Amino acid sequence: MLYKVDPASAVTIADQLAVQVRVAVADGSLAPGTRLPPARELANALSINMHTVLRAYAQLRDDGILEMRQGRGASVRADAAAGTVRLVELADALLAEARKLGVGIPDVLILIQKRGTHA
Amino acid sequence: MLDSESPTKSPMKTGESATRATTRDRLAAASLWLPVVILSVTATLWSRRLPAELPVEWLGNEGGAFRSTAVFSGITGTFALFAAVAGIIALAGVAATIRPWLVLVAGMVGGSATAAWLVAAGFGLAGEPMPASAVPWMVALVLAAASYGVVPYLLSSRQRRVRLGDAAAGVPLGVGEAGAWFTTIRVRVFGVFAAVSTLAAAVIAVLLVPRDAVGASAAIVALLLVAAGFLVFSRLRVSVDHRGLRVVSSLFRFPIAHVELNRIVSARSAELRAAEWGGWGYRVMPGRTAIVVSGRRGILVERDNGTHFAVTVPNPDLPVALLTTLVSR
Structure with missing residues (x-):
């Protein structure tokens, strides 16, 4: 490449x-x-x-x-696989957005956990 | 940017005009029939005068069917005929790049075969066994007759016969931007050959060395060297960067070939047929060197001294485009 x-x-x-x-x-x-x-x-x-x-x-x-x-x-x-890479990209985007909003990584993790439980 | 992004496609030329046999090539091929003619004519003219057996001990033959005049003329005639047929094959387009060398070897074989026949028939006609003092001279004469190969070699045309693709446009690189291209070529069959050679060496070591068999140690060393040679080419890393075009043995981590960037005049993608480059592996021929391991396409670069270097890689358009950009900087 x-x-x-x-x-x-x-x-x-x-x-x-x-x-x-x-x-x-x-x-x-x-x-x-x-x-x-x-x-x-x-x-x-x-x-x-x-x-x-x-x-x-x-x-x-x-x-x-x-x-x-x-x-x-x-x-x-x-x-x-491509899917894994896409997930990493989305995680990066999520973290970047959280940083912009002043939300810390622990809070993001809690949010993901909650969403996962409700899903 | 990446492999998926469209590097410039470089459509291949047919290369027909470059590989077509010239009048000189046809003359070279025709000259290979001279040994056949000499052999046939002399065998026919002398057929009644020749004895049933010829003195051929000087060729290392101790007797047997090989002494028979008919068999010996048949064997030498077959060699000469094969050489002449090789000359016809050399005229094919696919053999264009090895044509001068093919007719050289064919001429050597034809010349030696005819000389062996003439010497043996000459002593047969004289009806005397060859004196021991003459044997080395006669052997030397037959070997010297191999120089007949020079005749078709010099007759064949010397034009360059390298299939070139169209020159590629470069990869866009910004000022100060650096680019490097890497690929790894894995040649599984070479790995298998290396394993087989190692296994053969192990079998000899177990079965023959304890019996002190003659040549067992030498055979083991030779087989292990062959295995190492296959392993060197079983995994290659080819790279293009500001240093030029490099081919490294990925397993042993040593460079096999390196064409420095400042020596590269142009780079093209090319169709690299093993038959045209003398076979598979590392090929060295007059004016050109190649590493032919897989596929049929590769990178072909022209050095500033007019010589060529080629290496087979999958999808050569991208590295060729990068080389073009780097060379033009």
């Missing part, structure tokens, strides 16, 4: 990478099981810091999109 980063963008480089991987998984360009380039390799290719790539990979791992194994690098999780 093609990775593009713009250092002049307001979005952090780690976020730019994470969004591109997320979109690629969502549209099927990155199939489950596909290995991503080693962080050092991708960092050298884009002339960015390796820790920036590792931050992006860690973010995607936390979102349940990537799995990272010692010695094997990062790969797309077998269960990382």
Whole structure:
């Protein structure tokens, strides 16, 4: 896949990478099981810091999109389907909206729990 | 932006004019019939005078049916005929890129076969066994006759025969924006070959080494080297970035090929037929190098010295477009 980063963008480089991987998984360009380039390799290719790539990979791992194994690098999780990615995107949107309204994460969780109980 | 977004499509040229045999190629193929003619004419003219058996010990043959004049003329004639037929096959468009080398090898085979026949028949006509002192000279003469392959090689045309696609438009990259493209190619069949070679080495180690069988250790080393070779190409990572086009063995993590960006004149997507590039794997031919592992399409770059490098990848349009952008920066 093609990775593009713009250092002049307001979005952090780690976020730019994470969004591109997320979109690629969502549209099927990155199939489950596909290995991503080693962080050092991708960092050298884009002339960015390796820790920036590792931050992006860690973010995607936390979102349940990537799995990272010692010695094997990062790969797309077998269960990382388009639906999972969509859920992560919606969760991000929900958190962003809550931040705008001044609602904390614990309150958001309570709200989700309540809605889940009523559903 | 991403793979899904439309990179510039680069329709392929048919490449027919580039692969069509020229008059020189046809002359080269025709020259391969000369050994057949010499063999046929001499065998016919000398048929009554030749003895039933020929002195062929000098070729390493200790006797048997191979000594028979009819069998020996048949064997050498078959070799020469195969060489001549190979010349006809070389005229096919699919063999265009290996044509000079095909006629070279065919010429070597035809020349050697004819020389072997002429030497054996010559001593047969003389009715004397070959003196021991003459044996090395006769063997050297037959090997020297392999140089006949140079004749069709020089006759065949030297024009470049690389199938080129249309030049691709670039991927839009903003000022200061960096782009890199990565893909991993997994060649399962190479993994299977590596496993089979390792298994064969293990079988030899268990069955033959305890018996001190001659060559068992060498066979094990050779099989393990073959397995390592297959493993190197069983998983490749191909990348395009500001450093150029790189192919890395994903398993062993060492670079197999690297064409620096400042040496790339142009990049195109191309149809890479294994037959035209000398087969599968890492192919080195005069003026061009290729890594042909899967599929039929790939990235073809032209270096500043006029040589070409190609690697098969799925959907080469996007990396080609990125290379075009990076080269033009």
